[in-house]
Amino acid sequence: MKASPTQVRVEILRKLDCYQPTVSQSPSPEAWQCSPRDGRPFWAERLQSHFRDNCYHYPVVLDPDGSPWQEANRYLLSRLADISPISHRTLESIAGDLAHFRQWQLDDDIDFLNVPGRPRARPTYRYCAFLHDLVGFKTIKASTAKRRMSTVQNFYRWLEQDGVHFSHPLWVESDTRLSFKDAKGLQHQKQVKSTDLTRSFRITRQSHDFSEYLEDGGKLRPLPKEEQIEVDPILWTT
Numbered sequence: 001m002k003a004s005p006t007q008v009r010v011e012i013l014r015k016l017d018c019y020q021p022t023v024s025q026s027p028s029p030e031a032w033q034c035s036p037r038d039g040r041p042f043w044a045e046r047l048q049s050h051f052r053d054n055c056y057h058y059p060v061v062l063d064p065d066g067s068p069w070q071e072a073n074r075y076l077l078s079r080l081a082d083i084s085p086i087s088h089r090t091l092e093s094i095a096g097d098l099a100h101f102r103q104w105q106l107d108d109d110i111d112f113l114n115v116p117g118r119p120r121a122r123p124t125y126r127y128c129a130f131l132h133d134l135v136g137f138k139t140i141k142a143s144t145a146k147r148r149m150s151t152v153q154n155f156y157r158w159l160e161q162d163g164v165h166f167s168h169p170l171w172v173e174s175d176t177r178l179s180f181k182d183a184k185g186l187q188h189q190k191q192v193k194s195t196d197l198t199r200s201f202r203i204t205r206q207s208h209d210f211s212e213y214l215e216d217g218g219k220l221r222p223l224p225k226e227e228q229i230e231v232d233p234i235l236w237t238t
Helices: 070-081 088-108 123-136 142-161 225-231
Strands: 009-017 019-022 032-034 042-046 054-062 173-181 187-195
Touching: 009 088, 054 070, 054 088, 070 088, 070 142, 088 123, 088 142, 123 142
Parallel strands: none
Antiparallel strands: 009 054, 019 042, 032 042, 173 187
């Protein structure tokens, strides 16, 4: 279905070549010259800070008028410079979360760079309350809300690293330990940053006792007699 012109949307570029502008008099042999309609011609070189020269299925966040949302797209581009390669599906998921955040800004006429003194009036807390409303109305799951909130937090962290100064804290942050099991079932702990925003989404985790189960590409267990009869009744007629 074609996106409404009043909606923020994500467009996927089949292939993105990563370049940076330069006015160097001796550009690299791979550089190519750009001739804008107005202004001085310049050269475009490969981005030295990126580990990949191009990216396939690259997402772009567009405002309702079709113009790119500058801050979000620069953040997405910065993710290509991560030491750990990011998959295009993960990048698309991040772009989708940012598009949702952007749509909320425009619908409620909120300046995401304006952080007032009252905590509950700050954009991060207001967006968190909006996500809680969606969870309450069962529009989205708590896990989805928590993921979107985490994406927005990482976006704001990048903005601060990029030189944007916020006069008030965007959240309350603390260190916490995350427990998880590896593929062999061994317990591990990892120290991560936690905020009062993401902690507000409580996700009920199902606990199963798999002590009598076998690992074979999934959880397997011995069938009780009743279930064995259903599977092969002839076996139990003798």
